[in-house]
Amino acid sequence: MSSRKVYGRFCEFGGSLKFFLIVILYLNIGVLFAQTSFVIDYVPENTKTTDFLYLSGSFNNWNPEDPNYRFTRNFDGTYELRDKLFKGSWISFKITRGSWDTVEVEKEGTPLTVRKHSFNLTTEEKIVIQVAGWADTLSLRDKQKKVTIVLTEVPRNTPPNSSFYVCGNFNGWVPGDSRYKMKQLVSGIYQVEVPIYSEQLEYKFTRGNWLTVEGKSYGRPIPNRILSNKEIAMNIPVKNSITYWEDQSYGIFNPYTLILILTALQGFFLIFIINSNSNNNKWANQALSVLIFIISITLIARVVIYDRVIYTDYPKLSLLTDFVFFLYGPVFLIYIERLLQHSKKSFLNYWTHFMPFFLQLVIYISFSFNPTHTFIEQNLFQSLESPPYAVYEIIVLIALVFNIYYWFRIKGNINKYFKNIEINYSTDQNIKYLNVIMMVLGVCLVIWTVIVLADVYSSFSDDPINYTTNLLIDIVWVVFSVMVYLLGYFAIKQPEIFRMSVVEIEDSKPEVNRAQIDTDELNKQKQALHKKMTQEQIYLNPDLSLPELALKMDTSVHALSKTINTGYSKNFRDFVNHYRIQDFIQRAQDEKYKNQTYLAIALAVGFNSKSSFNRSFKKVTDKSPRKYFDDLRES
Incomplete structure (x- = not known):
């Protein structure tokens, strides 16, 4: 086939590619470099005029006395830090007076959760800050009950001479707070005392910043460690061990993501193979190409969010993985009808089938207006009290019912086709692979149902099962990717399935009011x-x-x-x-x-x-x- 014809075939489903690219760009418009000024227009009255104020955060490895981020005091008593250039779409920070002992706190002296700001414009921004209190002047930390955190084991691949920190709700989640740098007792044993400000203690271990926080083997975040009020009251050291560091794990390239990457690449290759062959199923193969493209893009998006740096700067990419919820069923139905019934209706004729997807798109675009750091928090701390997460849970439930409906509808079309083929043809048609595809989809739907039930149970129970849910989610994505491998297998082993000629099927309905044969x-x-x-x-x-x-x-x-x-x-x-x-x-x-x-x-x-x-x-x-x-x- 000539290159011009191949190009023409790709153009037939190129509209879908353009649509996805527009969505990706819209959801992930971010600023790689943002120029920002900071103004502190209020500080506690006991702040000395000779004190220097510093900006400490994710951009300078939480250095509390970085001369490059020192504020200038104005005559009117305000402080200003001008024209700082930040890389990324958002930052987290706090104000200090030169050390973590003099960090800002709440008015009553309790820790202030780290401040965060997302950059939405390429023009210069000004952030206005009020400091309610200083940790050293209120001295609430020294009056609090304390608990000893002990670290007994770290991963073997921990870089030599590493320092270990504990961060949590006791210090506003500052990952490199020198006050909570762990001290080595004996070889491999570290400990530190942390104050208790609330009924339960939430914490994590880091090596000084969020890129070096503890995580899972594949580089994914782990839930916060939680110490209940009952455990705190026991007043005994709490022993901990770290299995993996996020930056020292497999990261974006691990056995799980490699499966998804290879599947996506095979999908793109398969689109080329399908559209470069001379065949009689042009319309069906066009729908199949769109279907494979959707799967491949979804798998790529799933892999990308495994990289912490990419996810931190472009977390809204994670929304792309959800678009398959309301796209797969309708597009697969179009493919089946074009393959089995040789329908030549365009995608526009099925517009009602895509209404749920467009409604989902509108909802997700509304989520994209949230600041980047807010978006991350709402997804990281999954709670029904978070409106976006509650809406997301409803979308997932509706999507499950939606896909179950399409599974039965498509299965009915396939069964009807095979029944009619048996009536009208003397040999089997070479599309038994559809039954295999439907079986794989059925497995996905069963696992999906279990995930939803587990998620509902976890939302209303004190017994979290996040690990089980995350494992099932990973499994369903691997099973889902199997479909591309199956299509690839049949494309190579039985390429004639993409070149089937038109088969006219007689109506198998019983004849009525027709005279009996003599x-x-x-x-x-x-x-x-x-x-x-x-x-x-x-x-x-x-x-x-x-x-x-x-x-x-x-x-x-x-x-x-x-x-x-x-x-x-x-x-x-x-x-x-x-x-x-x-x-x-x-x-x-x-x-x-x-x-x-x-x-x-x-x-x-x-x-x-x-x-x-x-x-x-x-x-x-x-x-x-x-x-x-x-x-x-x-x-």
Whole structure:
């Protein structure tokens, strides 16, 4: 096929690609470099005029006394830090007076959660800050009950000479707070005391910043460690061990993500293969290309969010993985109808099927207006009290019901097609792979249902099962990716499935108000039909169809079908295969065929596959071929 024709094929579904690119750009418009000024217009009255104020945060590794981020005091008592350039879409920070002992706190002296700001514009921004209090002047920390945190084990790949910190709700989640740098007692044992400000203690271990926080083996975040009020009251050291660091784990390239990456790449390659072959299923393959493209883009988006740096700057990419919820079912339905019914309706004719997707898109775009750091928090701390997360849970539940509906609808179309094929064609059509695809989809839906039930249980229970839920989510994505491998397998092993010619299917509904066929006329037609089958041996044609046979008999399809159904109590396929089996038995006992295998003889008499032959032989003789001939020899 010429390159111009291939290009034309790609252009037919190129609109879908353009649409996805627009969505990606809109959801992830961010600023790689943002110029910002900071103004502190209020500080506590006891702040000395000689004190220097500093900006400490994720951009300078939480250095509390960085001269590059020192404020200048104005005559009016305000402080200003001008024209600082930040890389990324958002920052987290706090104000200090040169050390973590002099960090800002709440008015009553409790820790202030780190401040965060997202950059939405390329123009210069000004952030106005009020400092309520200083930790050293309120001295609330020294009055609090304390608990000892002990670290007994760290990962083997921990960089040498590393320092370990504890951060949590006791210090506003500052990852490199020197006040909570752990002290080494003996080799491999570290400890630190932390104050208690609330009923439970939430904390994590870091090596000084959020890029070096503890995590899972694949680089994903782990839930916060939680110490209950009861455990705190026991007043004993709390022992902990760290299994992995996020930056020292497999990261974005791990066995799980590699499966998804390879699947996505195979998907893009498969689109090229499908559209570069000459075939009779242009419209079906166009829909299949769109379907594979959606799967591949979704898998890529799933992989990208595994990288902490990418997710931190572009967390809204994670929304792309959800678009498959309301796209897969309708597009798969279009593919099935174009493949089996040879429909040539455009995607626009199915606009009602895509209404849920467009509604989801509107909702997600509204989420994208949230600041980047707010978006991350709402997804990281999953709670039904968070409006976006509550809406997300509802979307997931509706999407599950939506896809179950489409599964049964598509399965019904496939079953109806196979039933009609059995009535009108003498051999199997080579689309059994659809049953395999439906089975894989069914497994995905079952796992998805379990995930939803587990999530609902976790939302209303004190017994969290986040690990189980996350594991099931990873499993369902791997199973989901299997579909592309299956399509790739069949594209290579059975490429004719993408080049099937048009198959006209007769309506299999029973005829009503039609006169019953006369007995003499029926016998006459049976004799003519038997003569045609035995003398011309037209059953040897593996592609023999009911319309073709009706043409040879010079009769209508309906009349011939009634003759076969009434006169032989068989459908068309069983009728033709009966003659094939009789011919097979005769040839198998003929000396001139003794050097041929059963399969070779079966193919010679009109069967197109071993499975079709074995199934038909057992249906006619109630035995397998080997058993039949063994019994024949013994008798």
